[in-house]
Amino acid sequence: MKKAIPFFLVALALTACEKEPDLNQLSSDLIVYTDYDQKCDFGNYATFAIPDSILVLSNSSKPIYYSADDPRATAIIGAFTSEMEARGYTQSSDLQTADLGVQVSYVKNTSTIVSYAAGNPYWWYGYGYYWPCSYWDPYYWGWGPYYGYPITYSYTVGSLIAEIVALKDADATTKKIPVVWTAYMAGIMSSNQLDLTRTLTGIYQAFEQSPYITAQ
Numbered sequence: 329m330k331k332a333i334p335f336f337l338v339a340l341a342l343t344a345c346e347k348e349p350d351l352n353q354l355s356s357d358l359i360v361y362t363d364y365d366q367k368c369d370f371g372n373y374a375t376f377a378i379p380d381s382i383l384v385l386s387n388s389s390k391p392i393y394y395s396a397d398d399p400r401a402t403a404i405i406g407a408f409t410s411e412m413e414a415r416g417y418t419q420s421s422d423l424q425t426a427d428l429g430v431q432v433s434y435v436k437n438t439s440t441i442v443s444y445a446a447g448n449p450y451w452w453y454g455y456g457y458y459w460p461c462s463y464w465d466p467y468y469w470g471w472g473p474y475y476g477y478p479i480t481y482s483y484t485v486g487s488l489i490a491e492i493v494a495l496k497d498a499d500a501t502t503k504k505i506p507v508v509w510t511a512y513m514a515g516i517m518s519s520n521q522l523d524l525t526r527t528l529t530g531i532y533q534a535f536e537q538s539p540y541i542t543a544q
């Protein structure tokens with residue numbers, strides 16, 4: 329199920345082949361889009377792990393992060409952690425045993441294209457190499473959600489992307505980890521800078537429109 333919430337009473341129309349509406353028309357308004365694996369029972373999971381840094385997608389040839397000592401990363405990661413805990417999940421520092429993983433990425437000044445393969449329950453990010461392969465587990469690499477149809481999405485500059493991956497359900501044979509939830513927040517920029525207030529509002533809204541995320 330896809331769900332997009334416009335703010336400031338802006339009319340919004342989403343089609344099956346668009347990740348977001350035309351932001352040239354919506355200007356600075358905040359748009360929050362969420363999607364999830366409808367076959368997933370979020371009540372089957374109890375713990376989650378989350379990096380203390382945020383991957384920044386830019387034109388740089390090397391990975392860039394908002395690290396743990398960056399107040400933006402602290403606030404954003406803290407918001408995701410609080411929301412997950414409020415839904416009954418317990419944060420774990422043990423990456424080998426955590427049921428779920430939460431990854432957050434910020435598109436600073438590049439667009440990312442993602443292609444879904446028909447009949448394939450996983451897809452690969454064009455920027456998947458940025459995260460160390462050993463982060464979730466040295467044995468696994470790459471992850472992606474499955475919504476049942478081939479499609480290409482583009483992410484606009486100045487947007488936040490978050491995924492919840494089912495570490496517990498990683499396939500030992502294919503070495504792939506399914507994504508069970510994704511959130512996309514556009515319009516979080518102000519004066520060409522990440523607006524922390526808008527970003528946090530988007531995170532809270534993403535969980536508000538995802539009541540199925542609960543450990544209960």
